[in-house]
Amino acid sequence: MIVKCPICSAPVTWSQQSPFRPFCSKKCQLIDLGEWASEERSIADKSQNQTPSQLDIEEIEAMLSEQPDDFFKP
Numbered sequence: 001m002i003v004k005c006p007i008c009s010a011p012v013t014w015s016q017q018s019p020f021r022p023f024c025s026k027k028c029q030l031i032d033l034g035e036w037a038s039e040e041r042s043i044a045d046k047s048q049n050q051t052p053s054q055l056d057i058e059e060i061e062a063m064l065s066e067q068p069d070d071f072f073k074p
């Protein structure tokens with residue numbers, strides 16, 4: 001039996017092999033519980049120094065630094 005994850009609609013096999021059913025993963029289960037934010041922070045602290053938001057800012061700054069000096073002039 002295959003069900004859809006209520007969070008991301010991924011197919012989930014309804015069996016002992018899917019401990020987070022009806023969710024596809026612990027991530028989606030946590031989203032449903034409203035605990036995703038705190039879990040994300042703890043994972044980030046352990047596995048990497050940069051959060052996604054910090055990466056985004058660095059990418060934007062890198063893009064801007066590659067523009068010609070007169071890019072912002074009218």
Ligand SMILES: [Zn+2]
Pocket residue numbers: 005006007008009010023024025028
């Ligand atoms: Zn999911």
